[in-house]
Amino acid sequence: MPRRLRLSLKPAKQLLWFFLWWDMRLSRAKEIGIDAGCGRMENKHLFRTERYVGIDVDTERLAEAHRQHPDAQVINGPIEDAGDVVGDMVLCVQVMHNRFFKVENTLAAVSALVKMVRPNGALIFNFGRPSFPYEAQVDALLAPAFTSVKKRKYGALSANQTVFAPLLALAMFVIPALRKGRGFHKTYYVCRGRIGG
Numbered sequence: 001m002p003r004r005l006r007l008s009l010k011p012a013k014q015l016l017w018f019f020l021w022w023d024m025r026l027s028r029a030k031e032i033g034i035d036a037g038c039g040r041m042e043n044k045h046l047f048r049t050e051r052y053v054g055i056d057v058d059t060e061r062l063a064e065a066h067r068q069h070p071d072a073q074v075i076n077g078p079i080e081d082a083g084d085v086v087g088d089m090v091l092c093v094q095v096m097h098n099r100f101f102k103v104e105n106t107l108a109a110v111s112a113l114v115k116m117v118r119p120n121g122a123l124i125f126n127f128g129r130p131s132f133p134y135e136a137q138v139d140a141l142l143a144p145a146f147t148s149v150k151k152r153k154y155g156a157l158s159a160n161q162t163v164f165a166p167l168l169a170l171a172m173f174v175i176p177a178l179r180k181g182r183g184f185h186k187t188y189y190v191c192r193g194r195i196g197g
């Protein structure tokens with residue numbers, strides 16, 4: 001089945017959906033996918049894994065998502081406490097700048113996400129400006145845990161809404177220099193090849 005592209009009226013968010021549309025190919029032929037902070041499971045369709053596990057702290061939202069996706073396995077609780085759950089493709093997007101997320105838990109959350117990834121697995125996550133003070137420590141945590149860590153800065157036009165968002169995001173996808181500008185406050189990580197675990 002072809003992967004559906006999520007749409008947004010916000011160019012920066014649309015760019016994130018382009019990134020995921022491309023990078024979630026990493027989940028192909030993997031066994032367990034974990035969507036940490038899954039919300040309504042709107043990224044579930046991007047997982048090419050045999051199994052899908054959704055983690056979320058919001059009990060009602062998770063229950064509703066589970067009703068829509070009864071094949072999912074669900075865990076109700078904070079990511080920071082879910083480090084014992086393991087998978088081959090771990091995704092955590094639009095979570096660490098969510099109002100439910102305590103920014104001082106950034107390192108604990110990233111540490112739990114890293115712990116979830118099985119050997120040779122991959123981790124994709126993003127965060128916004130409030131987490132930037134922790135960025136150097138996050139990088140230090142990731143470097144010895146993965147064979148490859150790629151980081152992209154983006155966020156231009158994050159506050160704007162326009163029907164041209166897909167076009168603007170496509171331009172930003174192809175030409176990285178366009179990702180700068182007002183709202184350039186987001187970091188997107190793709191980590192591959194979990195070492196040890």
Ligand SMILES: C[S@@+](CC[C@H](N)C(=O)[O-])C[C@H]1O[C@@H](n2cnc3c(N)ncnc32)[C@H](O)[C@@H]1O
Nearest residue numbers: 037038039056057058078079093094098100101
């Ligand atoms: C904006 S939604 C994003 C949902 C989904 N990742 C997406 O891209 O559509 C943020 C979700 O993160 C969840 N969340 C926030 N802090 C969390 C935490 N510490 N542990 C687990 N879930 C958390 C919220 O309950 C919410 O469902």
